[in-house]
Amino acid sequence: MVWLFKLYENCRNDLLINRQVKFLGRCWMSDVSIVADVTGLNGSPSLDGLHHSVPVPPASAGFWRQWRAFSGPAFLVGVGYMDPGNWGTDLQAGATYRYDLLWVVALASLMAVVMQLIAARLGVVLGKDLAQACRDFYPKWTRWPNWLACEAAIAACDLAEVLGSAVALNLLFGIPLFWAVIITAFDVLLLLALQGLGMRMIEAVILVLVGTIGGCYAVEIFVLPQTQPDFLDMGRAMLTPTLGKDGMVVLAIGIIGATVMPHNLYLHSALVQSRRVNTDAPAIRRAIRFNSLDTVAALSVAFLVNAAILVLAAMVFHGRDGVTVRDGVTFTFGEETDWIRVAYLTLAPLLGTAAASTLFAIALLASGQSSTITGTLAGQVVMEGFMHWRLRPWVRRLVTRSVAIVPAIVIIGLRGDGSVTDLLVLSQVVLALQLPLAMFPLLHFTSSRARMGQFRNGWFLLGAGWLSAVLITALDFYGLPDALRKAWVVMVG
Template sequence: MPPLTEPAPAVPAPTRSDGHRSITVPDGASFWRRLFAFAGPGYLIAVGYMDPGNWATDLAGGSAYGYTLLSVVLLSNLMAMVLQALSARLGIAGGLDLAQACRDRYPRPVALMLWLLCEIAIIACDLAEVLGTAIALKLLFGMPLVWGVCVTGLDVFLILALQRYGFRKLEAFVVALLLVIAGSFVFELALAKPDWSAAAAGLVPSGRILRDPAMLYIAIGIMGATVMPHNLYLHSSIVQTRAWREDDAGRAQAIRMATIDSTIALGLAFFINAAILMLAAATFHVAGHTGVAEIDEAYRLLTPLLGGAAASIVFAVALLASGQNSTVTGTLAGQIVMEGFLHLRIPVWLRRMVTRGLAIVPAIAVVAGTGDAGATKLLILSQVVLSLQLPFAVFPLIQFVGDRDLMGRFAIGPGLRVLAWSIAAAIFLLNAVLVYGLL
């Protein structure tokens, strides 16, 4: 990554989030009241870690390899917890979101390249949301997949309606849908009765993952679906919706509370991702259905294998909730990235329609050309694309939070710096192995 330019002025640039410092943090209140005031951004971030792209990769991994790839889900979530904590630290102590920091502290050609790569990642994520929502509409209402893809263009009106009621209401809507998803998988696991000892063994990494190209492809897809590049931009901005005390003690408290918030929320994301993979392992893999990689195929098999029609319906409802939740956070991330990198503010509906249009066109082309079978393959490919974009968000983030000119006393120390760069190196290495295998 090119060296930083001259340090930006000490006065932090305002975040582009409409809810900037709009939520009061009670000074001197109890720990739990302060934590409640900070709770919210972590759950918006967690949405990206359980979107429809995760469903495709987790279902493919669980049906093909049983519980083996649970270790990848666990490691991906642990990496995500570290990276999201660093993202929150940048927003709180540096006063900039990641897009603004890249614009202010890199040469313009480098910043523009990073912006284009981030936009590609957002389109890939939106592609997963489009396909996931369309598949859910097909499963629940029998809507043809092509029509379902077209209907997802109306999601922009949901975003506009939610944003009218303020940022806190938006967070409440997202948390409510997360609870629907979590409750759905508690129900599914109760029916599936997974092998808990085999699941525990699956949490231990296996060298087979690196030796088997097909397994590695799915593993990197899981990582790409779990650690989302645009979430690093999003978190560094929306954490600034909290009005913490503007001194070192207030910033230290804000960093601690934001880290707790995101860690708890990502713990919930780990449960849901693990539950999807375990459901596939316990239901499909043990029954010999090792090729189940399509969401609609999983839907059809759940009822006969688990012995209840409710299993399939609950699965589809959770998928629909997942797609709608991801739509909300994808829109916010798109706004923040464009405004941060380009200093350009455009209407939410226009930004949303452009992004969704760029996702809908390839989705319609694939579904029309290959039929429903191509949808899940495109879902998995979108997650691999996200994984390939990840280093271009992670490297700048680690560089910024270690920069004392920007972060002051809140710059990360040697221990955390080694951990963060080790995570970045692991991501880069896995992506290099993937590209080599594809070539």
């Protein structure tokens, strides 16, 4: 009886009064609480400490005051669209085809906007995130496979952030890549401090990091004369899509596959619930409108950053078979090129200034750190939503980061610094496999009148959403056999 009393004490804050309890598990460690599984109704909200923590002004308040209150969640999600995993494909596209694949970056960003708009709508209308909706509306047997697939995708995405941050530390401070990877484990302290300060502080820090990334590229493209692009040529490339050159299709698939991240759909549907919105129809309609503006603004910034990476690579690398840096080391461009490292090392001698290479590394570090914060939040959302398990933020961060760091340490330790590109291939394979498991349930729920009522997807979101999901899935799986072959080579050496 003693352990039952302790169980009640630990879990009572997570139980809903007057709801039928179907199962209670024992709280087996002090940092975990198990939420009651209730019949047909919500459990406690995900990200409980942030849920409904941000007040919103009344409808009579001015437009800008309302927009400021609702803005933020999409920028947390938006960093996932400019994480280090995207940099490799954008750099390779610009170096190989100049501006010819700029339209693919725009198309991928447009599809990402559509999917995130739908994810935000789900969270606002149902008051559930995508993981909770899958748990409540799908058979019980789907919970474990869905949760495990999500965790694998989050760990894979975190692997890209580990590599990006580690490469940035290596380039800025000369820290060996092996030790730089280990140092990235300690960013758990940053997340722990931020979550203790509340949702608005997290959003403010992410906004500063995003602004750092954007500012670095603005300087490189608009200030440094060596990298100012031909904007007329860029416009023509955007308006005349082509895939006629050898290798374009594969790289286009890589750009699209690296853009839409499955964990962002779960995360966005939870983050929009941080706003204290009433449940009446006018309030929900207002929340949808302002969250839509937030989404379009944030992902537009992500598109501009990704486009800037491609344009910078086009200006510096296109038309070259390789480059020689100041110390006499020659880099030959090819399929196995580690574009992130080459971009940094070659920018200074090519441009005649160290400023561009330093800005590049700072932007890379900001990208890795901002993405790692949102990745941990996404991990909390899927664990709490699918399994009703709760971990303290620092425990959750250590678990996620450990899963990502272990393969990085093993492969880098055995094969050296040249394995960064191989590890990114592994991460993209896992993300491609998990993406349909997030997109199709999201569209299923938000297209249902029974679930969403008058706020279900309209004809535009319905058509654009299903078209985007089918196209992204088809392209991912079209390129999957080749990616799996590369991943097998990575694992067996």
